[in-house]
Amino acid sequence: MDVTVEPLRHEHAAAIVAAEDDETIRWLSGGRSTVVGTEAYVDRLAREAAAGAGKRAFAVLVDGDCVGTIDYDPDVRDGLDPGDVNIAYGIAPWMRGRGVTAIAVAQICDRIRSGGVGARAAIRADVRNTASAKVAERAGFTFVREFASTTDTDADGRPVRFRLFVRPL
Numbered sequence: 308m309d310v311t312v313e314p315l316r317h318e319h320a321a322a323i324v325a326a327e328d329d330e331t332i333r334w335l336s337g338g339r340s341t342v343v344g345t346e347a348y349v350d351r352l353a354r355e356a357a358a359g360a361g362k363r364a365f366a367v368l369v370d371g372d373c374v375g376t377i378d379y380d381p382d383v384r385d386g387l388d389p390g391d392v393n394i395a396y397g398i399a400p401w402m403r404g405r406g407v408t409a410i411a412v413a414q415i416c417d418r419i420r421s422g423g424v425g426a427r428a429a430i431r432a433d434v435r436n437t438a439s440a441k442v443a444e445r446a447g448f449t450f451v452r453e454f455a456s457t458t459d460t461d462a463d464g465r466p467v468r469f470r471l472f473v474r475p476l
């Protein structure tokens with residue numbers, strides 16, 4: 308199994324939409340994706356990057372096939388310390404449970420490090436999202452603390468509680 312990441316492009320959009328399920332929507336995208344909407348997302352990130360924003364999104368490929376996305380964003384501050392770079396991810400249901408995401412996270416950490424983007428990689432796993440916390444641990448991240456989000460709320464309007472995991476770069 309060959310896991311690679313590459314910058315997200317329009318060509319990945321159909322595969323990203325196909326890889327999305329209710330878990331992806333619940334924990335990552337927040338709503339059903341479309342090909343047109345995903346292409347627009349790629350364009351928006353490019354515009355924002357040109358204007359100085361730090362977020363970068365990538366396709367996760369397994370044996371050359373796009374099976375999900377991973378991004379890093381040094382501009383996310385909720386619950387993080389200065390120099391922390393937030394990482395978020397989602398993998399197709401049929402590829403889960405094989406350790407793919409932790410491999411992709413390691414490659415994203417390499418990109419953050421070589422880009423000099425920050426001092427630590429950070430993963431904020433919703434306390435209810437045990438699979439995401441497992442990815443952080445599998446990728447060599449250390450649990451730091453649990454915190455109440457100042458930006459995200461649950462269905463009842465209460466602040467989401469996240470577990471923060473970090474890894475030096």
Ligand SMILES: CC(C)(COP(=O)(O)OP(=O)(O)OC[C@H]1O[C@@H](n2cnc3c(N)ncnc32)[C@H](O)[C@@H]1OP(=O)(O)O)[C@@H](O)C(=O)NCCC(=O)NCCS
Pocket residue numbers: 330331334335394395396397398399400402403404405406407408409431432436437438439441442445
């Ligand atoms: C979180 C997610 C990216 C994990 O990816 P992955 O490549 O399957 O990660 P792993 O193979 O390391 O498995 C992690 C855990 O997922 C659970 N898992 C295992 N097989 C699974 C399957 N077929 N389906 C769902 N979850 C599974 C297990 O708890 C596993 O931990 P374990 O191996 O210690 O038992 C994936 O479940 C996903 O895309 N979820 C929806 C989006 C999301 O939650 N993103 C996180 C936002 S930061």
